[in-house]
Amino acid sequence: MILLQLSAGxxxxxCCKAVGLALKTIEKQCREKGIRLDIVETVATKELDCFKSVLLQVGSGQLDSTTAYLTKFYSEKESQVKQLxxxxxxxMLWVCQSQYRLKHKRxxxxxxxxxxxxxxxxxxxxVTFQTCRASGAGGQHVNTTDSAVRATHTATxxxxxxxxxxxxxxxxRLASVLLFQKLEQVALDKMTQQETARWQQHWEVERGNPVKTFTGEKFVLNRDCSVNKGVHN
Known part of the structure; x- marks a missing residue:
């Protein structure tokens, strides 16, 4: 399972707008390459199409590798998914005049x-799983089955x-994915002060050397130093 998390930090x-524009670009790439893309979770803002973070599942459930004659095709598609x-x-860096603060110099x-x-x-x-009845807004479309799931990490x-x-x-399946993400965040939150300072220093260095640079309101890619930069062609 390939997960990709975009974050405005x-x-x-x-920066949240840049995440939203990146999401649209990835969606377009996946459509063009026939790769399935699922939005697992978003942390939105009050502004339209602006996200603090987006968690994506790339190529989810797309192929069945157990069928012999599809094995080669599966391997090639799986490689394409990872490359993307x-x-x-x-x-990554987006260079553009702010549309929210018109006089802002940054x-x-x-x-x-x-x-x-x-x-x-x-x-x-x-992990233990417990099923429960999903809540609904009412009416004929309310879910009356025990389809909601609570996933609990036994150790923590x-x-x-x-x-x-x-x-x-x-x-x-989705609960398992989100629980994994939550455990990763818990581990990050427990970092010592020294580790946090080291991470901050690393972030500042990375800011000075973006793997991609986009420009303008149309989010045009004009510099790509990523490992698989050919994926944009």
């Missing part, structure tokens, strides 16, 4: 991409509840 609304996701990993807005290649066979280890007690998908199976 602690940046202002312009890897091309968005690292610190034009450099940074955001980042982080790739997670998850072994799905390990997702459910140490960390849990997430998911009811956004229509089936219990889909909610269980």
């Amino acid at each position: 602690q940046g202002p609304i312009e 996701a890897q091309s968005w990993q690292g610190t 034009k450099n807005w940074f955001f980042s991409g982080q790739l997670f290649d998850i072994d799905e066979s390990k997702l459910d280890k140490g 007690g960390t849990s997430v509840r998911v009811e956004s998908e229509r089936s219990q199976h889909a909610n269980k």
